[in-house]
Amino acid sequence: MMDLYQEAVHYLESQHVPVETETDVLEEDVFHEEAVSCLLSPLQVESIDLPDTPTSCSPEEMLEKRLVVLKGILESEELYLRELEALLMPMKALWASAGTSQPVLSSQQVQIVFYQVPELRDMHQTFYSSLKTRLSGHCQTDPGPGEERQMKHTGHELMVGDLFLKMVNQIGLYGGFIENYEKAVEVVRMCTQSEPRFRTLAESMMFNNGADKARTKYTFEALLYKPLDRVTKTTLVLRDLLKTTPEEHGDYATLQEALRLSRSFLSGVNESSQCKREVMLSHGMRRKLMRDGFVVDVSEGERSLRHLFLYTDLLLCTRVKQATRGKQDQYRFCWYLPLAALKVRWVADQEKSDHTHLRLHALRTKxxxxxxxxQQQAKGARGLYLSRSRKKLEQMELMLLTLxxxxRLELHSLSGKSHTLLFTSLYELEEWREAIHQLTTENIETVPPDLLTLTSACVKLRMTQQPPLQSSNIGESLCGTLSVAIHxxxxxxxxxxxxxxxxxxxYQFYDTQAQTHSSVHTLNPHWDQELSFQVDGAQNLRVLCVGQSDGQDDTVLGKSTLTLESKSLTQRWRRQTLQLGQVKVTLSLKYNPHPSEAPSCTAQQRxxxxxxxxxVSQQEGVLVPHVVRCCVQEVERRGMDEVGIYRISGTASEISTLKAAFNTNLREAVTRLRSAEVNAVSGVLKLYFxxxxxxxxxxxxxxxxxxxxxxxDIKSRSVSLLSLLQSCPAANRHTFLYILHHLQRVSKKEDINKMSLMNLATVxxxxxxxxPVAGLGHNGPSVDISQEVVVQVQVVFWYLQCNNLPEAQISVAHDTDTDTDDETTHM
Structure with a gap:
C-alpha cells in the first residue's frame, strides 16, 4: 500500500507547495512579526503623546484619508486570506490519511487543529470580495478636469459600513477558535515531536507573500497563531475607519455599532482568558514581568513617551491612555519583540542640534x-490654582523627558524588525541592557502572546506607575553646586x-550629566578632571566606567550609585573610591549649597x-592643562619612534581643527587626537605654548x-636655577616640569627619532x-637681541640635562579633609 505520508507530500506538491525534509530551525518561525506589521500598516497606533490632542481637518481631507485606510484594510485582508489558505492546504491530505491504518493525525486531532479555520476563511473571503468590489467601483478612474466635485460626492456615497457590521456579527466564530487554540497548539507540538511525517509537514509551510510571487516559510504553529493575532486588531480597524469618517456620513452610525459589538466581543474574550496572563513557557517557567519603565520610542523620526514592559520572553511597548478621575488607566499596544535571538546595542551620546538646545533651554526656563x-504662592494660593500649576509643571517635565x-538603545529581532529607544541616563540604559542580556542568554522559547490580554494586564502588572517626574519626589536633596573630581x-x-x-x-533645569575625556590605552587610566553640576533636588550620584575599543561599540565596565547627603558633604574636598563591578574609580566630592539660579543657555566650554x-588651570581644576597632558600622552603612545617628532610640522589644517576642538569640546578633541597625524598632535602642543x-x-x-x-660654579648654578623655577606660579611650574620630563623620555629614543636634548631645547x-618686551617698564638691564635665543635654548637645555628635577604635580589636592581616610564604597 502506498505510504500515506508520501501521498500527503505529493498532494502538497500538486498544489505548488514545496515540501522540504530538513528539520532545522526555520528562519520564519512562530515569532515572525512581518505579517503582523503588514496587518497593522493601515492601522498604526497613534503617535500623539500624553495627553491626547485631537487633530482637525476638513471633511474632504477625512474622506481622502478614509479611502487610504480602506485600501490598507483590503491589502491586509488579502494577506490574511493567503495565510489562511496556506494553513488549510494540508487539511485534505491529513483527513484522507486519518481513515487509514497509518494516519499522520487521527480524525479527532485533525478536527482540533483546523477547528473553525475553514469558516473563518469563508467569512473573510466574502468580506474581502465585497469590499474589493465597492472600492473598485469607486476608484475606476482618476478624476479629470471638472470631475473633482463628482469625486467628492462619490466619497460620501461610498458605503461600506454594512460590510463591516455583517463581518462583526459573525465574529463569534473567533470565539470558538480562541477557546480551541491552546488545544490545537498542544496537538501540533506533540505530533511535531512524536511523528516525523507531521514534523516535516509542520515545518515546511509556505504561502505566497504578494504580487512578486515570493514564498515565505512558516511553521505550522506560526500560521495557526495568525487568526488569534488578527481578531485583536478588529477594534483598531474599526476605530481608525471611524476616525476618518465624517459624522454626517451615512456609514458613521453603522460603523459605531460595529465598533461597539467588536469591543463587546473582545471584552468577553478578555474576561474568559484571564488565565492566559501566566503563560507556561518551555522549561516549566511561567511568563513573568521582570522590569518596566518609561522610555522614548523613536519611529520615523518622531519621539513618543512609551511604557516598556520586559517579560521573561518578550519586550512589550505600550502607550498609556490616562483615564479620567475615578476610572482606570488603559494601555494600548504599540509593538512587541520576542527576546529569542534579539540583538541589542547602545550608541554613545549624540550631539543635539542648536535648535534642540534652544528649545530645551526655553522649556527649562519656563x-x-x-x-x-x-514655592512663593504655596501658602496663599487657592487649591485649584496650585493644582493647575502643578499639572502644567508635570506636562512640561513630560515634554522635557521626551526631548x-x-x-540610543537599538533592538534588532531575528525577523529583521528593529526599534530604537532613547534614554537621558546612560545608567538607566545599561540597566535595561543588562536585564535584556541576562534573559537572552538563557534558552528562550516565546509563546505567541495574546496581545489583547497581555496589554490589558499591564494595568495590574506594572511596577512603575508614573513617568519619573522630579516634581513628585519628596525628601532631603541638594541645592547648589556639586563638584566631582575624577582621579x-x-x-x-x-x-x-x-x-x-x-x-x-x-529637577532638569540644568545639565545633569558630564563625562571625562577618554584615557590613553592603559591598565591604570588617570584623568584628574573636575566636573561641576548645578543641582536642585539632587539625591543620587551615578558613576559609570566605560571602555572604548577601535571599531567596536563602547562597553560599560561597571557602574555604581552614591546617595548624596548634605551632612556628609562640605565645601572641602572629600576623597573616596567607588567599586564599580570589577573596576575601582577614585574621585573626590565637594558641595557648596546656595539658592538655585535660573538656567543659563547650555554652557559652552571655555x-x-x-x-x-x-x-585654564583654575577652570579645569588642575595644575597641568588637559590639552598639554592629552597631547603628551598621545605622542608617547605612538610618536616616540617618529623621526623628527616636534621638529617636523604637521598639516596646518589638521592642527587648526584640533585647536578648535580643544576650545569647544574636550571629549571631541581627545577623540580626534586618537586618529590625527602624530606630527599634528605635536604641532598642537607647540602651538599651545x-x-x-x-x-x-x-x-x-x-x-x-x-x-x-x-x-x-656648577653647584651654585644648579641651586640658583632650581630656586628660580620654584618661584614660578604653581600651574606654570608644574606644567614646565611635566613637559621637561616628557622631553627627557623622548630623547631616550634619540637613536630612533633623532631628537637629542639640544634639538628639543632648540624647538x-x-x-x-x-x-621682556622693550618699553613695557621691565626692570634690569636689557639683553642683547642676538643673545635672546641663546638664553632661551640654553636655559631649557640645562633643565633637560638636570637629573634631579622635581616631579610634576598634575592636579590640585582634592583630599583636604585630612580627618577622613580614603574610603571605598562597594556597590
Whole structure:
C-alpha cells in the first residue's frame, strides 16, 4: 500500500507547495512579526503623546484619508486570506490519511487543529470580495478636469459600513477558535515531536507573500497563531475607519455599532482568558514581568513617551491612555519583540542640534519660573490654582523627558524588525541592557502572546506607575553646586581607552550629566578632571566606567550609585573610591549649597588657547592643562619612534581643527587626537605654548635666568636655577616640569627619532621662555637681541640635562579633609 505520508507530500506538491525534509530551525518561525506589521500598516497606533490632542481637518481631507485606510484594510485582508489558505492546504491530505491504518493525525486531532479555520476563511473571503468590489467601483478612474466635485460626492456615497457590521456579527466564530487554540497548539507540538511525517509537514509551510510571487516559510504553529493575532486588531480597524469618517456620513452610525459589538466581543474574550496572563513557557517557567519603565520610542523620526514592559520572553511597548478621575488607566499596544535571538546595542551620546538646545533651554526656563512661583504662592494660593500649576509643571517635565534623551538603545529581532529607544541616563540604559542580556542568554522559547490580554494586564502588572517626574519626589536633596573630581581607575581586566560618566538627578533645569575625556590605552587610566553640576533636588550620584575599543561599540565596565547627603558633604574636598563591578574609580566630592539660579543657555566650554595658563588651570581644576597632558600622552603612545617628532610640522589644517576642538569640546578633541597625524598632535602642543599670552616661565625671570647661566660654579648654578623655577606660579611650574620630563623620555629614543636634548631645547626654548618686551617698564638691564635665543635654548637645555628635577604635580589636592581616610564604597 502506498505510504500515506508520501501521498500527503505529493498532494502538497500538486498544489505548488514545496515540501522540504530538513528539520532545522526555520528562519520564519512562530515569532515572525512581518505579517503582523503588514496587518497593522493601515492601522498604526497613534503617535500623539500624553495627553491626547485631537487633530482637525476638513471633511474632504477625512474622506481622502478614509479611502487610504480602506485600501490598507483590503491589502491586509488579502494577506490574511493567503495565510489562511496556506494553513488549510494540508487539511485534505491529513483527513484522507486519518481513515487509514497509518494516519499522520487521527480524525479527532485533525478536527482540533483546523477547528473553525475553514469558516473563518469563508467569512473573510466574502468580506474581502465585497469590499474589493465597492472600492473598485469607486476608484475606476482618476478624476479629470471638472470631475473633482463628482469625486467628492462619490466619497460620501461610498458605503461600506454594512460590510463591516455583517463581518462583526459573525465574529463569534473567533470565539470558538480562541477557546480551541491552546488545544490545537498542544496537538501540533506533540505530533511535531512524536511523528516525523507531521514534523516535516509542520515545518515546511509556505504561502505566497504578494504580487512578486515570493514564498515565505512558516511553521505550522506560526500560521495557526495568525487568526488569534488578527481578531485583536478588529477594534483598531474599526476605530481608525471611524476616525476618518465624517459624522454626517451615512456609514458613521453603522460603523459605531460595529465598533461597539467588536469591543463587546473582545471584552468577553478578555474576561474568559484571564488565565492566559501566566503563560507556561518551555522549561516549566511561567511568563513573568521582570522590569518596566518609561522610555522614548523613536519611529520615523518622531519621539513618543512609551511604557516598556520586559517579560521573561518578550519586550512589550505600550502607550498609556490616562483615564479620567475615578476610572482606570488603559494601555494600548504599540509593538512587541520576542527576546529569542534579539540583538541589542547602545550608541554613545549624540550631539543635539542648536535648535534642540534652544528649545530645551526655553522649556527649562519656563519650568524654573513656574516652580519658583509655586514655592512663593504655596501658602496663599487657592487649591485649584496650585493644582493647575502643578499639572502644567508635570506636562512640561513630560515634554522635557521626551526631548532631552540622547542615548540610543537599538533592538534588532531575528525577523529583521528593529526599534530604537532613547534614554537621558546612560545608567538607566545599561540597566535595561543588562536585564535584556541576562534573559537572552538563557534558552528562550516565546509563546505567541495574546496581545489583547497581555496589554490589558499591564494595568495590574506594572511596577512603575508614573513617568519619573522630579516634581513628585519628596525628601532631603541638594541645592547648589556639586563638584566631582575624577582621579583614576584601577583593576581593569585589560588595557583600554576608558572614560567616566557621572550623572545626578533632581529637577532638569540644568545639565545633569558630564563625562571625562577618554584615557590613553592603559591598565591604570588617570584623568584628574573636575566636573561641576548645578543641582536642585539632587539625591543620587551615578558613576559609570566605560571602555572604548577601535571599531567596536563602547562597553560599560561597571557602574555604581552614591546617595548624596548634605551632612556628609562640605565645601572641602572629600576623597573616596567607588567599586564599580570589577573596576575601582577614585574621585573626590565637594558641595557648596546656595539658592538655585535660573538656567543659563547650555554652557559652552571655555577656550584654552590664547588664555593665561593660570585661568585654564583654575577652570579645569588642575595644575597641568588637559590639552598639554592629552597631547603628551598621545605622542608617547605612538610618536616616540617618529623621526623628527616636534621638529617636523604637521598639516596646518589638521592642527587648526584640533585647536578648535580643544576650545569647544574636550571629549571631541581627545577623540580626534586618537586618529590625527602624530606630527599634528605635536604641532598642537607647540602651538599651545606659543599662543600663551604670558610665557610658561614669567618674563620677569628672564634676566635672572640669563645671569644664573653665567655662574661658573656648577653647584651654585644648579641651586640658583632650581630656586628660580620654584618661584614660578604653581600651574606654570608644574606644567614646565611635566613637559621637561616628557622631553627627557623622548630623547631616550634619540637613536630612533633623532631628537637629542639640544634639538628639543632648540624647538621648545623660544616658546617656553621669552625675553621682556622693550618699553613695557621691565626692570634690569636689557639683553642683547642676538643673545635672546641663546638664553632661551640654553636655559631649557640645562633643565633637560638636570637629573634631579622635581616631579610634576598634575592636579590640585582634592583630599583636604585630612580627618577622613580614603574610603571605598562597594556597590
Amino acid at each position: 519650568m524654573f519660573i513656574l516652580r519658583q512661583q509655586l 532631552s534623551p540622547v542615548y 583614576s581607575a584601577c583593576e581593569l581586566q585589560q588595557p583600554s581607552c576608558v572614560y567616566v560618566c557621572v550623572e545626578v538627578d533632581g 577656550p584654552v588657547f590664547c588664555v593665561h595658563i593660570e585661568t 606659543r599662543e600663551l599670552p604670558r610665557p610658561l616661565i614669567p618674563t620677569e625671570l628672564f634676566q635672572s635666568l640669563a645671569t644664573a647661566l653665567d655662574i661658573p 621648545f626654548g623660544p616658546s617656553l621662555i621669552r625675553p
